[in-house]
Amino acid sequence: MAEYKETLRRLALNDERFIESVLRMALDTRDVSGLDPKTHALVRLAASLATDAAPSSYQSNVGFAMAAGAGVEEIVGVLIAVAPAVGLTRVVSAAPDLALALGYDVDAALEMTAEDAE
Amino acid sequence: MPRTALIATLNGEARATPVVFLSAGAGWGKTTLLAQWADESGRPFAWVSVDERDNDPIVLLTYVAAALDRVAPLDPAVFEALASPGTSVEGALVPRLGAVLATLKEPIVLVLDDLHLVENPRALDAIAALARHVAEDSQLVLSARGEPAVPLAVWRARGLAFEVGPDDLRMDADESGRLLNAAGVELAVGDVSELAERTEGWPGGLYLAALSARARGQGHSGIDGFGGSDRAVVDYLRAELLACLPADEIRFLTRTAVLERMSGSLCDAVLESTGSAQALESLERSNLFLVPLDRERQWYRYHHLFKELLRSELERAEPELVNELLCRAADWCVANGQPEAAIGYAMEAGETERLAFLVEQHAQAVYQSGRVATVGRWFEWLEHRQALERNAGVAVLGAMVAAIHGGPAASDRWADAAENGVREGVLPDGSPSIDSWLAVLRAVRCRSGAARMCQDAAIAAESLARRSQFRSTALLCLGLARWLSGESEEADDLFADAVEEGLELEASEPVVVALGERAALAIERGAWVDAETLSGRALTIVRHARMTEYPTSILACAVAARVALHRGRAAQAGELMARAQRLRPRLTYALPHLAVQTRLELARACLTLADAAGAWTMLREVDAILRRQPDLGRLPAEVEELRSSLKTMHAHAPGASTLTAAELRVLPLLSTHLSFREIGDRVYLSRHTVKSHAAAIYRKLNVSSRDGAVERARELGLL
Numbered sequence: 001m002a003e004y005k006e007t008l009r010r011l012a013l014n015d016e017r018f019i020e021s022v023l024r025m026a027l028d029t030r031d032v033s034g035l036d037p038k039t040h041a042l043v044r045l046a047a048s049l050a051t052d053a054a055p056s057s058y059q060s061n062v063g064f065a066m067a068a069g070a071g072v073e074e075i076v077g078v079l080i081a082v083a084p085a086v087g088l089t090r091v092v093s094a095a096p097d098l099a100l101a102l103g104y105d106v107d108a109a110l111e112m113t114a115e116d117a118e
Numbered sequence: 119m120p121r122t123a124l125i126a127t128l129n130g131e132a133r134a135t136p137v138v139f140l141s142a143g144a145g146w147g148k149t150t151l152l153a154q155w156a157d158e159s160g161r162p163f164a165w166v167s168v169d170e171r172d173n174d175p176i177v178l179l180t181y182v183a184a185a186l187d188r189v190a191p192l193d194p195a196v197f198e199a200l201a202s203p204g205t206s207v208e209g210a211l212v213p214r215l216g217a218v219l220a221t222l223k224e225p226i227v228l229v230l231d232d233l234h235l236v237e238n239p240r241a242l243d244a245i246a247a248l249a250r251h252v253a254e255d256s257q258l259v260l261s262a263r264g265e266p267a268v269p270l271a272v273w274r275a276r277g278l279a280f281e282v283g284p285d286d287l288r289m290d291a292d293e294s295g296r297l298l299n300a301a302g303v304e305l306a307v308g309d310v311s312e313l314a315e316r317t318e319g320w321p322g323g324l325y326l327a328a329l330s331a332r333a334r335g336q337g338h339s340g341i342d343g344f345g346g347s348d349r350a351v352v353d354y355l356r357a358e359l360l361a362c363l364p365a366d367e368i369r370f371l372t373r374t375a376v377l378e379r380m381s382g383s384l385c386d387a388v389l390e391s392t393g394s395a396q397a398l399e400s401l402e403r404s405n406l407f408l409v410p411l412d413r414e415r416q417w418y419r420y421h422h423l424f425k426e427l428l429r430s431e432l433e434r435a436e437p438e439l440v441n442e443l444l445c446r447a448a449d450w451c452v453a454n455g456q457p458e459a460a461i462g463y464a465m466e467a468g469e470t471e472r473l474a475f476l477v478e479q480h481a482q483a484v485y486q487s488g489r490v491a492t493v494g495r496w497f498e499w500l501e502h503r504q505a506l507e508r509n510a511g512v513a514v515l516g517a518m519v520a521a522i523h524g525g526p527a528a529s530d531r532w533a534d535a536a537e538n539g540v541r542e543g544v545l546p547d548g549s550p551s552i553d554s555w556l557a558v559l560r561a562v563r564c565r566s567g568a569a570r571m572c573q574d575a576a577i578a579a580e581s582l583a584r585r586s587q588f589r590s591t592a593l594l595c596l597g598l599a600r601w602l603s604g605e606s607e608e609a610d611d612l613f614a615d616a617v618e619e620g621l622e623l624e625a626s627e628p629v630v631v632a633l634g635e636r637a638a639l640a641i642e643r644g645a646w647v648d649a650e651t652l653s654g655r656a657l658t659i660v661r662h663a664r665m666t667e668y669p670t671s672i673l674a675c676a677v678a679a680r681v682a683l684h685r686g687r688a689a690q691a692g693e694l695m696a697r698a699q700r701l702r703p704r705l706t707y708a709l710p711h712l713a714v715q716t717r718l719e720l721a722r723a724c725l726t727l728a729d730a731a732g733a734w735t736m737l738r739e740v741d742a743i744l745r746r747q748p749d750l751g752r753l754p755a756e757v758e759e760l761r762s763s764l765k766t767m768h769a770h771a772p773g774a775s776t777l778t779a780a781e782l783r784v785l786p787l788l789s790t791h792l793s794f795r796e797i798g799d800r801v802y803l804s805r806h807t808v809k810s811h812a813a814a815i816y817r818k819l820n821v822s823s824r825d826g827a828v829e830r831a832r833e834l835g836l837l
Contacts, residue, residue: 009822013813016771017820037730037769056813063814066738067731067772069764100810103780108804 014060037068046078049094050086058094059101072102119297119321121151124286128155132280136252137273140261142284145322145423148261149231151287156227161256162189164228169378171462173238174491175207176200179215182228182248189226192218201488202664204523209700209786209837210667212244216251225255232422234262238491239800242267247790249273269791288319297321301328322423360431370397372435375428376443378462379411380418387450388443441467448472458484458492465499474500474509479546481515482587488664490523497532506532510539511546514555521563522627522670524704533563548583557581558588561595564710567749571711572599590620590628597635598711602751610639626663627670630656631712634673638719641677646684653678666697669704673712676719683726695723695775696835702739703779710747714740718753721760724775730767732775737761739779772818774834781818784811786837789828 010018016027030040045061065075079098083091096106132138140148156163164185172178180200186192196214199205219228228248236242245260246268252258260268273279289297294314298305305313317323360368374385374394382395398418402408411417420428432440444467451460457480464473477496485493497516500506506513513536520529536559541552549555557578564571578592597612613632620629633656640649656674665671675698682691698720705713717736724732740757748754777785787797794812795805803811816822819830831837 006822013817013822015817015820015822036765037767038765041769055810059810059814060817063772063776063817064769067734067776068769069730069734069737069761071738071741100806103778103807103811105804105807105810108807 012056014054014056016060038065038070041065041068042070042074042078045075046082049079049082049098050090052090055097055100058098062098062101075102119293119300120154121147124151124282125155125158129159135278135280136257137249137279138257138259138282139270139279140259140282141263141265142287143263144426145320145325146284146287147321148287152229152231152259152261159227162224162226164189164226166230168230168232168235170235171458171492172236173241174489174495175238175241175244176205176211176489176491178236178241179207179211179244183215186218186228190222190224198664202667203485203488203490204669204704205488205667206700206786207240207244208247208790212247213789213837216248219248219256220251220253222253222256225253227257227259229259229261231261233260233266234264236266239267243790243792250791272791287321289314289321289324290319294319294324297324298328301325303328326423372428372432373439373443375420375425375432376440377447378419378459381416384447384450388446390446441469445469445472452476461496470500470503470505471508474505474512478509478511478515481512485519490519493519501532501535506535507539510536510541510552511555513539514559517559518562521708524669524706526706526708529563529708533559533565547586547588549586550581550583554578554581555588558592558595561599562591563708564747567747568599568602568751571595572603575599585623587623587625590616590623590625593619594628594632597632601635602711602753604752606639606642610636626659626665627668630659630665630674631670633659634677637674637677637681641680646681649677650681650685653681667701669701670712672698672701672705673716673719676716676723679723680719680726683723691723693835695720699775699777699782700836703782707743707746710743711750711753713743714750714753714757718756718760725763728767729775730764730769731772733760733764734769735776735778737764774818774836777815777818781811781815782836784808785815785831788812788815788824789837
């Protein structure tokens, strides 16, 4: 595979290990921040929601938050917490992407009948 | 009737493609062509004649393996994997058989004839996946009426498939004449070309015309009044042919046409007469009706087209008799040790109660031989006919199998049916009433909490017959219930009893779980040597009883992994953890106690490895199970204890150990040809969800492509 394709794929997947090596920039700021792992991950997720990030960024940040012990409710809680600051429009548009990062397809769920859902 | 030109094409032009695809309706001579090709090709042919029972991917792959084994002996481990209930088709069986196909020393041809009889998408996916492994100069030949759901369009586009259709199989006047001659019919040249034209070169029509001409005496073409279409030809010839045969012969032919395969004894039973063996022999001598299935000339079947003709004649002439004949066939099969064939006939006859009776008697044995999907199909068939509530014994068996093999929703439905159902009298294992079976099911499912589980298990242990396969399960549940309420010593004694009884009755599943429980208890009291012995014993039984793909074997894996870590054997621990991870998605809330406890053991192993992210993944799944069933004795407190010790740990970037159950379910399907949308159809997820899972898998495995993910997962032992 051509190198540029590999690069684009890794970037699209929000592959942090790769991005760190390409950008020569440390993305793991946890130690410097002095926050505990879960708080650190949730704050990063909140920022990505505020900046209209791509779905794969949400997914990557959700992965970090879960690896640090965050529960599904806490992750949805972040979305609610940032609502006043980022505005309702932003929250509404981020909700389905965040849900997908949790393995829940809102669009498909809306299409489903009660029987399908079983 | 040699088809020289076609065979030359197959040996020439068609040799370059890994797949050959024959598609044409009934009577186009597909099987005959393949048989002739097999004689002349110089390569050994591994031949699978597909039938409806092959709608279970395991059954179909077992026939494929057996056919390959006849031409090139296989590693017995392949058959062991096929015979183990729950072996992953995509993750384990297809790669294994694929490796066999890819590394054959001599080129072969693998034929799947009548593939249209398979509709099960997983079975067809497996065949499509095998096509990718065909070695240089070997070929996979698929023959079917119409197009089965294999990725033919892709093969076509990539030049991987050579296709043979009706236009290629059509016979010209010359070939038609030779076919009629071969059948012992001499016709004038004009009549032959007329017949060839009217049948449009359809070998089936020509063949029936030959039968008809013979029945009416030499020299009579019987072609006046032929229609053009296949159907019209068949109708016409049926009238012609059957009008000329003696009545008793027609009766024999039409009535035995309900059978898939025929032997003298089976035909006698179905017809309630004698002398069928001689009748079959004389039919075979006439050389047109029957295909022998073995060298000893004991089993036969009718030519497909002819069977269909006879069957439709039976439905027309004696419709009231069809079910009776099928039931007699079922009875004969039961008496002659062929319960699966019996169940097939009972299903065809729509004989729900008879089927339920047979399933109750035989489901456990068929399940133990590895054919989980076959057994599952029987339960579903009965469920669709609202027959489970009338047969609570069958419902209990269904609910058990579904609970153990990761079908929690089906298990819930069937457990409800069992609770609301009826079943009078003594059960097949000698237990006095359905109450004891219900009690063991309630204990296993633990739907009403730990205290109730203890009562149910006690009732079951008390009332089940001595020789019941469920006895060991009842003792295991009783031990578990005691352990949940904090009585570790009593629990250990009960686990030991469960092991002893299970070994005596050859019920390996509860034995393995009970040994795992005992090993976990040994770790709890710091007796690592005992834990090593006990978990080692459990794993030995898992290997010997071919249970490596059983979700119920994970506890033993998890505990053995903890022992290996304690002893500093990291590689062995990694292997065991990977196996546990692969099976984990199928250990669901249907067995809540075991599902939670096993994940706790896995989380503890992660802790030893300083893998906080992996441990959190386990705890999240545990939380989901506890939300459904919080009443699990000591387990919730243990979960909280583990959670608080995790909170202070540093989390690394999420790696393979953080793959969720949902992602692990998608992972094996990434190794197939299926698109994300098609994968979604198989596992009931939307395309977007599958895409999201796939991206998460790539990220966690540190790869950027689907092939990379499959390769990495293989290295890690997740596939």
